[in-house]
Amino acid sequence: MNAFVAPSQGRSHLTAGLAVAVLVLVLDQVTKWWILDVVMQPFPRVIEVTPFFNLVLVWNYGVSFGTFASEAAYMPYVLSAISIGIAGFLVVWMRQAENRLTALALGLVVGGALGNVVDRLLYGAVADFLDFHVAGWHFWAFNVADSGITVGVALLVIDGLFRSHETS
Structure with missing residues (x-):
């Protein structure tokens, strides 16, 4: 079997993947607007929703779990550039994805x-x-974007471990 994806199939997977990316981006920004401009006024607040879940506001100056946190003025731009570069690489991968799950x-x-x-x-x-x-x-504390990243990575790992791979 040919290792390359048929062009129409690749476009279909790319379209689906980009649609999910836009959905996560929009949901993330809408929920952050809601928290920042509606729920958390006045600052700071902790809102107990259930015995095991609160709404809080925490500013993360780094990446996962505060890694590389720095209040240096240039750091948001450095982390943004790295994230954009990784996202670009992932879109190229998405374009070549062999299945919709990936x-x-x-x-x-x-x-x-x-x-x-x-x-x-x-x-x-x-x-x-x-x-x-x-x-x-x-x-x-995390947000919708972090959830998208975590679930996406978990699905990639599961797909990589359990999807049957054909050999040429």
């Missing part, structure tokens, strides 16, 4: 990465607001 997973990651880029460029940091906790232990 394209959709890549779309989740791209949309999430770009959602956090928008925050870095607008605010200099990423707004995180979802706070799950159990027995007094709080997970790291």
Whole structure:
């Protein structure tokens, strides 16, 4: 079997992946607007939603779990440039995706990465607001973009581990 994807099939996967990326980006930005401009007025607030979930506002100046956090004026631009570069690479991969699941997973990651880029460029940091906790232990606060990235990466790993691979 030919290892290359038929052009129309590749376009279909690309379109689906890009649609998911746009959806995640829009949902991320709408939820962040809602948290910043509607829910969290006045600042700061913790809103207890359930016994295991709060809405909070935490500014992340780094990447995952605050890694590479810095309040240096140039850091949001450095992290944004890296994220845009990675997103570009993932779109190229998406264009060559052999199946829809891979394209959709890549779309989740791209949309999430770009959602956090928008925050870095607008605010200099990423707004995180979802706070799950159990027995007094709080997970790291996160947002819709982070969820898209996490779910997308998990789907890529699952796809890579369990999809049957044909050999030439």
